[in-house]
Amino acid sequence: MSAPSTAPATSAPRAPLNKKVLAADHPTWCPGCGDFAVLAAFYKVLEKLNYPQEKIVTFAGIGCSSRFPYFVNSHGGHYIHGRSLPFAAGISLGRDDLHVFAFGGDGDGFSIGGNHLVHTARKNPRMTYVIMDNSVYGLTKKQTSPTSPLGFKSKTDPWGAFDQPINPMRTLINSGATFVARSHATQVNHMVEMMYRAAQHDGFSVVEILSECVEFFEGAFDAANPRKGGAFTMIEEKKHDGTPEDAQRHDPTDELAAFQLALEAWPGKFGVYYENKKRPTKNALEAKLIANTREKTKNASDLDLLQKTFARMR
Amino acid sequence: MVSLNSSSNNPEGTPAKAAPSRTLNDVVIRLAGNSQDGIQAVGGFLARLAGRSAQEVMTYMTIPSTISGGPSIFQVRMGTGDILSAGDRADVLVAFYQHSYESHRAALRPGGILLYDSDHVQPNPDDKEVTAVGVPMTSATVEAVGGSSKEKGKNIYVLGLLARMFDLNVPKLTTLIKERFGGKNEDIVRNALLAFDAGYAYPSENLRNCLYRLDQPAPAPDARPQVTTDGNTALTYGLITAGVRYGAGYPITPWSSIMETLRTELPKYGGIFVQCEDEIAAVSTALGFSYAGNLAITGSSGPGLSLKAEALGWAVMAEIPLIVVNVQRGGPSTGLPTNIEQSDLMQAIYGSHGDAPRVVLAPKTVEDCYYTAIEAAKIAREFSTLVIILTDQALATRIEAFDEPDLPKLMIEAKPDLSPRDASFKPYPLDGMTRHAPPGSVMGSGKYPTVSGLEHDELGHPTANPALHSKMTAKRREKVKAVAATYPAPEVFGDQTGDLLLVGWGCTYGPIHEAVERLQASGLKVGHVHVRHIHPLNPGLEAIFARYKQIRVIEINDEGLYGYGQLATLLRARYCNPAIGSITKTDGLTFRVSEIVELVAKNLGISSIKTGARKFSVLAGPDRQ
Numbered sequence: 001m002s003a004p005s006t007a008p009a010t011s012a013p014r015a016p017l018n019k020k021v022l023a024a025d026h027p028t029w030c031p032g033c034g035d036f037a038v039l040a041a042f043y044k045v046l047e048k049l050n051y052p053q054e055k056i057v058t059f060a061g062i063g064c065s066s067r068f069p070y071f072v073n074s075h076g077g078h079y080i081h082g083r084s085l086p087f088a089a090g091i092s093l094g095r096d097d098l099h100v101f102a103f104g105g106d107g108d109g110f111s112i113g114g115n116h117l118v119h120t121a122r123k124n125p126r127m128t129y130v131i132m133d134n135s136v137y138g139l140t141k142k143q144t145s146p147t148s149p150l151g152f153k154s155k156t157d158p159w160g161a162f163d164q165p166i167n168p169m170r171t172l173i174n175s176g177a178t179f180v181a182r183s184h185a186t187q188v189n190h191m192v193e194m195m196y197r198a199a200q201h202d203g204f205s206v207v208e209i210l211s212e213c214v215e216f217f218e219g220a221f222d223a224a225n226p227r228k229g230g231a232f233t234m235i236e237e238k239k240h241d242g243t244p245e246d247a248q249r250h251d252p253t254d255e256l257a258a259f260q261l262a263l264e265a266w267p268g269k270f271g272v273y274y275e276n277k278k279r280p281t282k283n284a285l286e287a288k289l290i291a292n293t294r295e296k297t298k299n300a301s302d303l304d305l306l307q308k309t310f311a312r313m314r
Numbered sequence: 315m316v317s318l319n320s321s322s323n324n325p326e327g328t329p330a331k332a333a334p335s336r337t338l339n340d341v342v343i344r345l346a347g348n349s350q351d352g353i354q355a356v357g358g359f360l361a362r363l364a365g366r367s368a369q370e371v372m373t374y375m376t377i378p379s380t381i382s383g384g385p386s387i388f389q390v391r392m393g394t395g396d397i398l399s400a401g402d403r404a405d406v407l408v409a410f411y412q413h414s415y416e417s418h419r420a421a422l423r424p425g426g427i428l429l430y431d432s433d434h435v436q437p438n439p440d441d442k443e444v445t446a447v448g449v450p451m452t453s454a455t456v457e458a459v460g461g462s463s464k465e466k467g468k469n470i471y472v473l474g475l476l477a478r479m480f481d482l483n484v485p486k487l488t489t490l491i492k493e494r495f496g497g498k499n500e501d502i503v504r505n506a507l508l509a510f511d512a513g514y515a516y517p518s519e520n521l522r523n524c525l526y527r528l529d530q531p532a533p534a535p536d537a538r539p540q541v542t543t544d545g546n547t548a549l550t551y552g553l554i555t556a557g558v559r560y561g562a563g564y565p566i567t568p569w570s571s572i573m574e575t576l577r578t579e580l581p582k583y584g585g586i587f588v589q590c591e592d593e594i595a596a597v598s599t600a601l602g603f604s605y606a607g608n609l610a611i612t613g614s615s616g617p618g619l620s621l622k623a624e625a626l627g628w629a630v631m632a633e634i635p636l637i638v639v640n641v642q643r644g645g646p647s648t649g650l651p652t653n654i655e656q657s658d659l660m661q662a663i664y665g666s667h668g669d670a671p672r673v674v675l676a677p678k679t680v681e682d683c684y685y686t687a688i689e690a691a692k693i694a695r696e697f698s699t700l701v702i703i704l705t706d707q708a709l710a711t712r713i714e715a716f717d718e719p720d721l722p723k724l725m726i727e728a729k730p731d732l733s734p735r736d737a738s739f740k741p742y743p744l745d746g747m748t749r750h751a752p753p754g755s756v757m758g759s760g761k762y763p764t765v766s767g768l769e770h771d772e773l774g775h776p777t778a779n780p781a782l783h784s785k786m787t788a789k790r791r792e793k794v795k796a797v798a799a800t801y802p803a804p805e806v807f808g809d810q811t812g813d814l815l816l817v818g819w820g821c822t823y824g825p826i827h828e829a830v831e832r833l834q835a836s837g838l839k840v841g842h843v844h845v846r847h848i849h850p851l852n853p854g855l856e857a858i859f860a861r862y863k864q865i866r867v868i869e870i871n872d873e874g875l876y877g878y879g880q881l882a883t884l885l886r887a888r889y890c891n892p893a894i895g896s897i898t899k900t901d902g903l904t905f906r907v908s909e910i911v912e913l914v915a916k917n918l919g920i921s922s923i924k925t926g927a928r929k930f931s932v933l934a935g936p937d938r939q
Contacts, residue, residue, distance in 0.1 A: 024761070025775060053762070057753045069764050070776065075753035077605060077765040078776075079598070080628050086562075086595035090602020090610070091753070093586055094560050095730075098606065098753050119591035175597050227608075293581040302583050303725050306554060309579075312364060312493075312716050314543035 011289050017050055024073040034130050034185030034211030035298045040073065041191035042101075042130070048196055049099070058101045059088045061108040064139045065132035065211065068103035071116070073230035082112030089125040089282075096283055099199065100127040107137050110146040110166045121204055123282045128198045129206045133168065133218050135211035142216040149266070152217070168208045169262035169273050173255065178276040179205030180258065182268070185212065186225050187232060190270060195271065203281045210267075224267035235261065235271030253277075335481060335525040338932050341394030342401035343476065348416045349386035352469035357388035358713060359473055359490050360624025364392040365542030365715030366486055368531055372824065373713040373906065374400030376652070385413060389711075393532045398824030400712065402906040406479075407444075408472055409435050410451070419444075425934020427524050429475065431468075443931075447522055449475060459505040459514030462516045467509035474513020481527035483512065526933065538717040545683040545709035549639065549769060550575045552687025553611055555721065557728030558637065558662075559585030562599035562609040564592055567651045568710045569615045569641040576611070585689035593621035597638070601625060604634050605765065607752030609694055613639030613703075616658045617647065619665060626700060627666035630790060630794070632765040633748040635694040635701075637687075642706040642820075646900045653902030654708045656820050657871040659880040663849045669787055671794040672700040674849035677736040678823035681716035683709060688724060693797055695728070699746045704848060706870075708821035708904050740772040741765065744785055747793065796848040802841050806858055812839025814918070815862035819845040819869065819881055822905050826868055829910035835922045844880065856889055865894045866914060868905065873898045 010083075015021070022043045028037050046056065056074035060066035062081035069076035079087050088102040108132045109117055119155040132220060136154065139145040143156040147168065172180045179201040181194040198205035210221040221226035238249040250271075252256055258274035280288075297305060343360065345353040357373055364371035374389040391401040407422045409415035409430040415437060421430060423442045433450035455468040470491065477487055491510060495503045498808050518525060537751050550572050553561075559580060563573035570885060576587040586603075590596040596612045603610035614622065619640045642658045644650025658665075662674045673693055677686035683705060690701040728754050737758040742748055751763060759774070769774040769783050777783075806815075808830040818826040833840045843858055845851070859865055867882035878886060882896035897913045899905070915923040 013819065021760075024764075038570050054754055054756045070766075073760075074762050075751075075755075076762070078767055079601075080624055080767055082623065083594055086590060086598035087602040087605070090588070090599035090604075091561075091606045092602075093599075094603040094606040094608050094610075095752075095754065115591055116595055119595065123588075186600040276690065286581075288586055290581045290586075294584065297582050301584075302554075302727070303721060305582055306551065306725070307486065307721055309551060309720065310541055313362075313547075314539050314718070 012207070014052065017047050017053060019047070021053065022046055022073050023039070023071070025070045027071045028067055029064060030215050032214035033064070034134065034209075034213070035068070037188055038065075038130065038132055038191060038209055038211055039068065039071055041188050042195060044188075044192045045195045045199060046072075049199055051099050055098050057088075057091055057098050058103065059084050059091070059100070060103040061113060061138075063105040063108045064213070065103060065105040065134075066108055072145045082108050082114075084108070085113060085116040085120040085129065088127050088129075089120055089123065092125045092127045093283060093286060096126070096287070101199070102127060102129045104129075104131055104164075105138075106131065106133040106135060106145050106147045106168075110168065110171070114146070117171070118175040121172060121177035121206075124176070124178055124203045124279055126202060126281045126283045127204060128195070128201070129204070130195060130198075131168065131206065131208045132211040133208055134211050134217060135165075136213050136217040138216050148217075154216075167262060169268070172206050172208075173258050173262060173274050175180065176279075177206050177274070178203035178279050180274040181205075181207045181209060181272045182270050183209045184221060184224050184232060184270055185209055186221075186227065187270070190232075190234070194272070201275070202271070202277070203279065217309045221267065224270070230267065233269045235269045235273070237272065279309060326397070332586045333813065335527050337529050338393065338480075339395060339526050339529040339930060340391065340397070340852050341406065341480065341526070341528065342391045342404045343391065343406040343408065343416060344387055344389045344404035344421055345410075345454060345472070346385070346387045346410045346414035347408075347469075348349065349384050351386075352466075353386060353388045353408075353410075355474045355494070356469045356476075357390045359494070360390045360392060360476070360482075361713040361715065362490055362542040363482060363486055364390075366490075367483060368537065369394060369528065370397035370399045371542065371713065371715045372397045372448045373710055374708070379414060384416065387418065387797060392528065392867050394529050394627050396827075398827045399907055400824075400904075402908050405933050406476075408476075410468075411435065413750060423934075424929060424932035424933035427479075429472075429479075444931075445522060445524060447520075447524060449516060449520070454512055454516070458508050458874075460508075465656060467505055470506045470509040471513040474510040475516055475521075476513075477510070478514045478518065479521060479524055479526060481525065490604050524933070531639070538720070540715045541718045542713055542715045543680065544711055544713050545677070545680045545705060546571045546641065546711070547575065548578070548680050549677070549683040549687045549703070549705065551690065552684040553637070554579060554583060554720065555684070555726065556688045556691030557723050557726035558609055558611050558687075558691055559583055559728075559753055560587070560600070560603035560608045561585075562588040562596040562603070563592050563612055564590050564596045566593075566615045566618045568643060568707045569618070569639065571710070572613055572639060572641070593618040594625060596917055597622040597625040599637075601629055601634055601636055604636050605752065607732065609635050609637065609691060609728065611637040611639065613641070615641050615643050615651075616631070616645045616649070616661065619658065619661060623661075623666045626672065627668055627670045628767040629700045630666070630670040631668075631767050632674055633698050633742065633790070633793075634750060635698050636766065637690050637694055637701050639703045639705065642704065650902045652707065654706055654870060654904055655900065655902060656706060656822075656869050657880065658704065659819075659848060659869075659884070660870070661882070669791070671791050672702060672849070673697070673794060674702045674704055676704040676819045676846055676848050677709060678818075678820065678844045678846055679716075680712065680714035682846070688726075690731065691726070693800065696800075697793055697797055697854060698750055698795060699797070701751050704820065706821050712821075730754070741774045742770060742786065742789070744772055744789060760885065768801070768838040795850055795904070798853050799845070801847050801852050801854075803854045804845075804852045804858060805840045806843050808834060808841040809839040810841060810863040812841060813863050814838055814840045815865045816840065816842045816910075816914070817845060817865060817867045817881070817885070818842070818850065820906070822868055822870065825905045825907045825910055827906040829914070832907065832911050833914065833923065838923075847937075848881070851885075851888060855885075859885075859889060859891050859893070863893065864918060865891065866897050866917060867894060868897045868910060870905065873897055
């Protein structure tokens with residue numbers, strides 16, 4: 001059996017987390033970028049969760065939003081483009097005591113990292129993934145992204161994009177993610193609620209946050225911003241109170257209903273689309289495999305196991 | 315030397331006819347059939363028997379890249395003394411089919427024995443160079459196991475025949491058969507034993523009295539027991555010995571058997587191996603494990619290593635330790651997936667973007683696969699670095715016997731270092747070794763580190779400061795250079811000074827070793843050094859090179875645009891020694907001893923060298939030896 005770590009068994013009492021403790025480098029984002037609000041909301045989520053600071057891990061790929069870990073005072077890392085999910089899954093599977101958060105944008109998550117999104121959802125490791133979707137490549141200065149709407153004029157589609165954009169909610173539900181939610185960077189309380197619930201979900205939880213790039217796609221999400229004349233329509237979740245109006249409310253455990261919600265016309269609704277509390281995490285399944293296997297070996301020591309293996313090669 | 319065939323091993327009911335037999339100390343048996351005939355199993359039994367009898371053994375196999383079927387061979391060489399190669403040509407050819415006979419007749423030495431399935435093979439009746447022995451292997455097997463129409467078991471029937479011909483230890487072989495098939499249902503074990511006994515009982519007169527026995531060395535009283543396995547298995551258990559408990563991979567031949575074994579073994583040790591969606595996810599998940607404090611392993615074969623290359627650059631930049639195994643095969647692209655080539659050396663050393671120094675090790679034998687894995691883990695942890703183990707298809711699949719490792723001395727218990735870091739902790743100190751602080755460790759400074767693929771300062775903050783990039787690049791380079799100080803001095807076999815030094819790496823160790831002996835017999839003073847530490851190179855090489863008039867680097871890759879193989883190119887660039895020349899080939903096969911001798915003679919312009927290979931089989935009469 002693997003040896004326990006060298007961490008001290010008990011730690012000294014500690015002060016609660018707050019923004020002052022959690023803030024790290026000053027963000028490099030452009031003034032007005034939606035990601036500032038996501039960061040502020042994330043600090044609030046960590047304050048509410050109040051995990052031991054050293055157990056929080058933030059990881060990201062490449063892109064504007066992927067700078068996120070530098071701005072959070074936690075263990076973390078800035079990995080390569082599109083691959084933060086398998087990396088974060090490794091952290092989560094190897095160390096069940098940690099709270100793992102991955103961050104990224106729409107290019108990182110749906111384009112170069114699309115394969116990993118599907119397979120991480122399928123494997124269901126215990127971790128949270130926050131996608132800041134601005135529907136454009138910002139760091140490389142305005143190319144079409146996988147969520148750019150049809151007709152979007154970019155440096156790579158000056159005549160207007162004509163490749164069908166990804167529907168993130170549909171893709172995530174279809175891939176088997178066990179917690180799928182959607183929010184908007186102008187709605188801080190809603191973001192806090194979504195990320196808080198995602199963090200507490202036992203499995204792979206994803207929150208897509210529409211986060212405007214004021215530099216290269218200004219006004220992209222105005223249709224869902226009441227201050228710009230749009231409508232921010234929240235999903236009303238079933239309360240199971242037996243009232244007639246409850247029948248009209250959304251049941252997040254209903255995959256088909258979630259899928260139908262995902263197909264609604266732009267800008268669609270915000271809230272928890274889908275939540276599956278029954279599917280075991282990969283963490284739990286691997287732990288079970290280890291426990292069963294160890295039982296079969298009668299909890300033999302590593303040395304005994306290996307000596308037996310070599311004896312069979314004689 | 316003539317001895318009487320011992321009757322003590324004969325199963326009950328077989329004729330204990332005292333036929334004359336000659337004692338041999340070395341025999342090469344080639345089994346040729348199709349991949350589903352179980353000839354690998356027979357070869358495996360012979361190899362393990364040799365291991366259990368304190369004999370030396372070396373095997374060589376080819377497998378088709380088709381899913382099922384296709385011609386396949388397994389060659390096993392067993393005997394006393396140093397057995398370093400699988401043998402250039404065979405003393406016995408077992409031919410299951412006409413195509414096996416036709417393709418491999420030329421691999422049989424004059425005076426050798428052609429043992430063929432008379433149900434399928436019609437040998438050339440005019441061929442008097444070898445002793446042809448026809449046995450109805452298929453029909454005799456069907457008869458022995460009870461009239462089933464299946465041919466299954468004819469491999470074990472052949473094992474019985476070989477046991478009879480070479481007076482092999484029957485109790486040990488039947489134990490091996492029971493061990494191998496014991497987990498399955500009893501019918502399988504019974505049928506296997508029936509087939510074996512039938513083969514063993516085949517009348518020796520019909521075998522044209524081709525009866526021999528292998529010299530049995532008396533085992534040294536204090537000798538460790540021998541274990542018999544292939545290179546991929548040895549490497550896998552080396553990793554486990556070294557305390558590696560986490561990993562991730564994606565299937566590709568011939569790497570897959572390492573990941574399969576790790577997937578089933580690691581849970582026993584409390585670890586996890588993840589089969590990922592692709593090569594990039596695999597290296598990323600492995601890096602995630604390493605980042606979290608548990609040194610992890612990923613691996614692949616050539617094309618898969620290319621896919622991982624970007625992530626390897628990150629591992630170098632972020633200084634996260636990782637072991638990457640590359641079981642080389644023929645390339646580029648899908649190339650020759652089941653053949654042998656040593657053409658990923660440059661990829662292993664330089665494959666990524668930017669200046670990305672890493673450690674590259676190359677085991678030379680199956681046994682060395684085990685110890686190299688341990689060395690790789692030690693270096694990765696001590697220097698917080700990427701270590702690539704460069705092995706190849708030949709080492710991966712061939713079976714050798716070696717001394718059982720001294721596990722209590724070798725086992726490493728590794729645990730993540732989550733001790734609190736004091737306020738002066740820097741993730742990337744310029745004046746010291748990077749010591750990664752995994753998540754879970756409390757930072758005394760209150761500042762938690764971000765490991766980064768961006769160039770960074772000592773605290774891990776991104777920076778494009780020109781002076782810092784120079785300093786950090788130098789830090790990463792010097793760290794890898796410092797690894798060389800941990801190496802043992804290189805060993806030189808043969809003449810320690812003289813006319814010619816042969817330099818090899820990887821699976822060519824045995825054939826080069828034997829080639830040295832043959833070249834010495836021609837009057838040349840020849841030495842051999844095998845490069846296990848590919849990057850950084852072993853500092854002891856320069857002085858060794860200076861002691862020889864000529865140096866030839868022997869490798870299985872192309873001579874390239876400038877006439878030198880990949881290691882030769884590297885050595886010439888490193889040592890600026892004009893005596894360094896290159897001998898390469900690209901036929902996807904291991905080097906034969908005679909091939910090396912011939913190529914060396916040609917390369918040096920020497921016409922007087924005899925290849926030294928014995929022309930006649932040891933099975934031929936003494937008058938033809």
